[in-house]
Each structure stands twice: as C-alpha cells, then as structure tokens.
C-alpha cells in the first residue's frame with residue numbers, strides 16, 4: 357500500500373508534523389510505503405528541528421520525498437504568497453497520483469487558504485478543490501472524532517450570510533446519499549443512522565424563527581427516508597450534540613461549518629480526522645490548521661495527522677475488498 361502525504365503550507369506546522377507522523381507510521385504500519393510531497397531541503401531542515409532522522413527514514417526504502425521546489429524561501433510562521441503555486445502543485449501531483457492508482461490514498465497536511473486566494477487561485481478548501489479536480493458532482497466534508505462522534509457539513513467554506521441561499525432540498529438529499537454510501541463503504545456500517553440539524557434556533561420554532569427547517573431540510577430528510585436511509589430530523593442544533601441525542605447515531609449532518617465543527621473540536625481537537633466523502637479517491641486530513649504560532653517549535657501535536665494516516669490506510673484497505681452492493 358502506498359500513501360501520499362502533501363506537506364501543505366511551508367511556513368506552517370505541516371512539514372514538521374509530516375516527518376514526525378511518517379516516522380511513527382513506519383513503525384505502526386510496516387507494510388505501508390509513504391511518499392511525502394514537498395521541497396526536500398525544507399523537509400530535511402524541519403526534520404532536523406524536530407529531531408527526526410529524515411535521511412535514515414528514507415534509507416529504509418519505505419519513505420520517499422517527492423520534490424517540488426519552493427518558489428521562495430520559507431521561514432516558520434512567515435507566510436509568503438509567492439509559495440501559493442508550490443502548495444497547489446503538491447496537491448495537484450498527489451491527486452493525479454491517487455486518480456491514476458499510483459497512491460492508494462491521499463493525506464493532506466494543512467494549508468493556508470488565504471495565501472492561495474491572494475495569488476488569485478480560486479480555492480476555498482481542499483474539499484471543494486478535490487471535488488472539482490476529481491470530477492465528483494459533490495463532495496461532503498466529514499470530521500470523525502476518535503471515540504466521540506462524526507459530523508458532516510451541508511455547506512463548507514462559505515460566508516455565513518450565504519448559507520441559507522446555498523441550502524436546497526436536492527443538495528441536502530444528495531449529501532445524505534453520499535454520507536450513507538460512504539459510511540457503509542469506509543466504515544462498514546450496515547445501516548447508518550444520520551441525524552440532521554436544523555438551521556434556525558429551535559429548528560425554526562414551527563416556522564416562527566425561520567422557514568428553511570420546514571421548507572428545505574425536512575423534505576430532504578423525508579426523501580432520504582423514502583429512499584431507505586435512516587435519516588432523522590431536523591433537530592434543533594443546540595441540543596443535537598448532547599450525549600443522549602448522539603447515542604446510536606453514526607453521523608450528524610450540520611448545515612454549516614461553525615454549527616458542526618466547534619462541537620467536535622471542543623470534544624476532540626487533535627484527536628479527529630477530516631475525511632472527504634463522495635470522491636473517487638480516498639482523502640483524509642487533520643482537524644487543525646497551519647498553527648503559524650507553533651511552526652518550527654516542535655510543540656505541535658502530530659496526533660491528528662497520525663490519525664489521518666491511520667484512517668486513510670484503514671479506508672483504503674476496506675475499499676480494496678469486494679464491496680457490498682450499494683442501495684438501488
């Protein structure tokens with residue numbers, strides 16, 4: 357099995373976490389090969405800063421650095437938009453490799469979205485970019501906490517004022533179908549139970565506090581149930597993430613980024629994995645960002661990247677096995 361790891365924003369914690377995580381992963385998964393994409397001199401420099409013997413790791417024959425030259429020198433914590441195309445090139449190369457079958461899965465370290473946007477690259481997140489570049493009609497971002505819960509998002513990196521207009525019954529139904537399908541494929545859950553959140557306070561309070569819950573979300577839940585999925589809701593988001601509500605649930609579908617993710621990050625920051633559903637390739641990532649304040653210090657926790665690598669390996673192994681028939 358071969359896993360590609362993109363090291364992300366060179367000024368962030370991605371490069372140092374990548375070498376640390378690969379070092380640990382080589383011990384944990386002795387049958388897996390790792391291709392680490394980045395500027396090889398930068399990776400050697402960051403490896404030395406966190407006491408990883410990068411040369412020895414590569415000498416095992418199980419770790420390869422796939423070189424992409426930095427466009428400008430990079431210092432920890434110092435963003436430079438000149439490197440935006442470097443960051444994108446890492447991602448493009450890894451996606452191409454995953455699509456061609458060269459890599460069984462793709463694991464991404466964090467990048468700084470703003471740096472790509474400053475270079476006029478239309479990029480709001482890996483999730484959206486991966487959907488577009490792999491030709492997927494829709495991708496769903498799902499974060500899965502270690503021993504907690506999973507939360508997927510109906511909308512991703514969107515200004516809050518645009519969320520309502522972006523929600524529609526057909527799109528929600530498609531997101532539910534993707535979540536249902538990939539929970540079966542990726543996690544071998546026979547009949548996934550998906551709880552759907554409302555958008556407005558108290559799921560609209562019978563329509564007095566907003567209409568989307570009744571007019572847009574409820575019909576999507578009904579449609580999913582008619583198609584045989586165990587979708588339930590819409591539930592008021594303020595109490596949806598309580599242990600009693602989450603008991604027995606396989607995933608929550610939240611309506612927007614900061615409705616779903618803060619709950620998971622409160623419960624399991626550093627111990628969860630970002631998994632993109634709906635793609636023709638396996639992609640996982642960390643639950644945190646570039647942490648410029650920690651870059652180069654060796655104090656950043658590689659736990660989420662380790663979990664992302666572990667999840668990618670597990671999912672890729674499951675996807676290699678013959679699949680049960682999808683629902684009609």
Ligand SMILES: NC(=O)c1ccc[n+]([C@@H]2O[C@H](COP(=O)([O-])OP(=O)(O)OC[C@H]3O[C@@H](n4cnc5c(N)ncnc54)[C@H](O)[C@@H]3O)[C@@H](O)[C@H]2O)c1
Pocket residue numbers: 369464465466467468469470482626630641642643644645646647648649650655656657658
């Ligand atoms: N997968 C991704 O590419 C991804 C994910 C999330 C955020 N981001 C990007 O990262 C940038 C910075 O985002 P942010 O500041 O909102 O969030 P952040 O996660 O980078 O930082 C938030 C806080 O968590 C701490 N932190 C983050 N990772 C840590 C780790 N591994 N160990 C210990 N502490 C850690 C940071 O020091 C900071 O105090 C943004 O541009 C955002 O778009 C990228």
Ligand SMILES: N[C@H](C(=O)O)[C@H](O)COP(=O)(O)O
Pocket residue numbers: 480481482483484497613617630641642643644
């Ligand atoms: N929304 C994610 C988070 O906050 O953890 C993060 O921005 C990464 O998203 P992409 O995987 O789409 O880049």
